[in-house]
C-alpha cells in the first residue's frame with residue numbers, strides 16, 4: 392500500500408525538475424533582458440547581482456570609483472535584483488542634476504528613509520513633490536539667514552570655549568570624538584531650543600543614538616533595501632533603530648514644547664501682514680498681491696517664524712497663499728490673466744468668484760495644501776529634526792577629519808594660527824572674518840574635499856525616462872552620485888590623495904572661481920540644504936579652537952592614518968588620539 396502511494400507521488404511530481412529548470416531559465420533570461428535597459432557595468436549574477444564584489448573591506452565608494460577605470464563614468468551595478476546606476480564623474484553629474492534639472496530629483500522608497508522620517512513628511516528623504524519644494528524653500532531660507540547671524544557667532548564662541556576648558560583638563564592623549572559630538576550637538580540644541588549638555592547624559596545619548604546605531608548596525612546599507620526577503624534577518628536591528636528614533640523624537644518634541652511655552656511672539660509676523668495689507672490698501676487689492684509680490688528670503692524666514700509662533704489660522708493661510716504664488720509663477724500668471732480679463736481694474740466683490748474660476752480653484756487648493764503640509768509645532772519640529780539628523784552627523788564627522796588633519800600637519804596648523812593671530816588677535820571670529828583668513832578658509836575647503844563625509848550623498852531616483860552621458864535610464868531607477876570619486880578625480884585635482892590647502896589659493900588669496908568636480912555638498916536642486924550653515928559653523932569653530940589651543944598627535948606618533956574606515960555609508964576616520972595644550976590662557 393505504502394509503496395503504491397510512493398510510486399504514485401513520484402509519478403505525480405516527475406514534472407517538477409522540468410518546471411524548475413524552466414523557471415530558472417525564465418529568471419535568467421528575464422534578468423539579462425532587464426540588464427539591457429540600463430548602462431552596462433560589472434557582470435551581475437542572478438539574484439545576488441554584484442553584491443559578492445563588496446565582500447572585502449573596501450568601502451563601496453572607493454570600489455565603485457575604481458570600477459570607473461573599466462566601465463567608464465556611468466555604469467550599473469546590481470544590488471541583488473535592483474539596478475543602481477552609479478555616476479562617478481563631474482560632467483555626467485552636472486548633466487544629470489543641473490542641465491536636466493528635475494529628471495533625477497526624486498528619492499527612492501527605502502527602509503532607511505522610512506526609519507528616519509517615520510510617519511512625517513520630511514525634506515531629506517521625501518520624494519519630489521510640491522510639498523517638498525515648499526518645505527525645502529522655507530527651511531533653506533531660514534538656515535541661510537541663521538548662518539550669517541551674530542547669534543550663531545556668539546553661540547559658537549561660547550560652546551567652543553566650554554569644550555576647550557574640558558579638553559584642557561585631559562592629562563593623557565585622548566580620543567576627541569565625544570567632545571566633538573558634544574560641541575556640535577550643543578550648537579544645534581542651543582539654537583533650536585536654548586539647551587546645553589555639559590556631559591553625555593541620557594538625553595544627549597538619545598539624540599545621538601539613531602545615527603550611531605545606523606552606522607554600527609547597517610554599516611554597508613540595509614540588506615532588505617536590496618533583496619527584500621533578507622529583511623527577516625535584520626528586522627530586529629530595524630526595531631532597535633526605530634526605538635532609538637522614537638526616543639530621539641520624544642526629546643525634540645519635549646524640548647520644543649518647553650521652548651514654545653516661554654516663546655514671546657515677536658512683532659515680525661505681523662510686520663509681514665501689515666506690509667502686504669498696506670500695499671493692498673493703497674493700490675488695487677488682488678492685483679498687487681498677485682503681480683507685485685516677489686518671493687524673497689525675508690518673507691520666508693518671517694513665515695517660518697510665524698508658523699512656530701502660532702499665529703492665527705487665517706493669517707497663516709494668507710502667508711501660505713502668498714508663498715505658493717511666489718513659488719508657482721505660472722499659476723500666478725494664469726490667475727492674473729483671468730482677473731485682468733474678467734475684472735480689469737475694477738475692485739473685486741464676493742460674487743466675482745464665479746467670473747474667476749481658476750483663482751477660486753487656487754484658493755481651494757491652497758486650503759487643501761495648507762492642511763497637508765504640517766503647521767505650527769509639527770512643521771517646526773520637522774525642520775528641526777531635519778537639521779538635527781542631516782546636519783549634526785555630517786558636521787561632527789567633518790570636525791573629526793579636521794582635528795585629525797590639524798594634528799597630522801603641524802606646519803599647516805602653525806600657518807593657520809599665525810594668520811588668525813595676526814588678523815583677529817584674541818577677538819572671537821565672525822563670519823566675515825573668512826576674508827581675513829584665506830589660508831584657514833582654504834584648509835576648510837580642502838578638508839571638505841579630502842574627507843567627503845557623505846561620499847554617495849543621498850540616493851536619487853529618476854522621475855522620468857532620461858539619459859546621462861549618452862546612456863538611456865528608465866524612470867524610477869536608483870542613481871548614486873559618487874561624490875568621493877569626483878572630489879578626488881585626477882582629471883581635475885593634481886595629486887588628489889595629498890592634503891594640500893594651497894590648491895585653493897592664488898597669491899595668498901582664495902581663488903575667486905567655482906571649482907569643477909568639487910562636490911562635498913552634492914549638486915543641483917537636491918544639494919545640501921545646510922551648506923552655508925555648515926561652512927559658517929566649521930569656520931567659526933576651527934578659528935576659535937586654534938585661537939586657544941594647539942592640537943598635536945601624541946609623542947612618538949609620526950603621522951596618523953588618513954584613509955577612511957572600511958564602512959560604506961559614510962567616510963569616517965580611524966579612531967585617533969590627540970593632545971591639546973593651551974596657547975595663551977584665553978580660556979581658564
Ligand code: HEM
Nearest residue numbers: 515778781782785786789845848849912913919920921925
Ligand atoms: C560638513 C557638513 C555637511 C555635509 C558634507 C553635507 C553633505 C550633504 C550631501 C552630500 C547631501 C546630499 C545631496 C544630494 O542628495 O544630492 C546633503 C543633503 C542634505 N543636507 Fe547636508 N551636509 C552637511 C551639513 C548639513 C547641515 C548643517 C544641515 C542642516 C542645516 C544639512 C541639511 C541637509 C538636508 C536637509 C539635506 C537634504 C536636501 C534635500 O533632499 O533636498 N546638511 N548634505
